[in-house]
Amino acid sequence: MTTKKFKTVQESQVVISELMLPSHSNFNGKIHGGYVLSLLDQIAFACASKHSQAYCVTASVDTVDFLKPIEIGELVTMKASVNYVGNSSMVIGIRVEAENIQTGELKHCNSSHITMVAKDSNGKSVKVPGLILKTDNDIRRFAKSLKRISMKKTRKQEFQDTDFISEEYLHIQELDNIKIER
Template identity: 50%
Template sequence: MWRHRPALCFLERGCILAASKTVSSSQVVMTQLVLPSHTNSLGSVFGGTIMSWIDICAAICSQRHCNKETVTASIDRLDFVAPVYKGWVVNLKASVNYTSRTSMEVGVRVDAENPKTGETFHTASAYLTFVALGSMGKPTEVPGLVLESDDDKRRFEQAKKRREIRLQNKTR
């Protein structure tokens, strides 16, 4: 069925199904202030706190994409690149990278901002898989993905490869 094929196929044929949505239509930007309750004894934010913020940001993005409730199926990879300290600002950006029949991959980039210096830098990245739920709490179809930019296409292809690896690992 056409609906189940990646949106890239729709674009190559010059037509887009009405049920497909653009990457930009569901993107989320979320900002958090690192408070003392978020930090460990070194004054840097707990990894679990960042993980929670990533999950929330990605969940909003996935729900925005399919206009349905979604649940986190997996966190494929989470890399912490640099610490974030008390009083700093954390900016999270989430985008749907790939959709299949009932699931989607959401990528989240986390940047930290030191408000005293104005310096911003990459601190973490993660890939999460979400499943859309229907009225009975069972998986349901999600809209396809319209790829508007070269970045969208690159992320789609990379996510497709990650999905193949996840499926291979699942069968082992």
């Protein structure tokens, strides 16, 4: 099998649908977020593997926005696309919709971005095909991925900063829900 140098976004798209059962629910009768996360990881793997033609691992779950609850008995459809490619990494964008199969009503329940990395059989990262952007949506998603990657790098640097000067944070004493005791 020959690997292409570039692939369109459409060549790697994956769509899955699953009926939500009572066994997928939480104590409130809604579909458990952890179950949805598991499905998100599965479709991200499928999409990334389809694009790279390699085994892929989850590097990070960049965003998961739970917008609306999913009910037992709804048909959930997940649509995954490669939004960005690096050398061995891919950002997979996933849209989750739930359909009431009795009324046909659709609702957008979740949007997620997961970074996957292609690996060879020895666990070494491998180069992935480039991305051909054909539509305005493809370009928009790629550009937004670049912005998210930049924000992620900034956050990572901030959290690794070990120079903590408590005087810089004295303003937090003004918040109603904290009390500082030394």
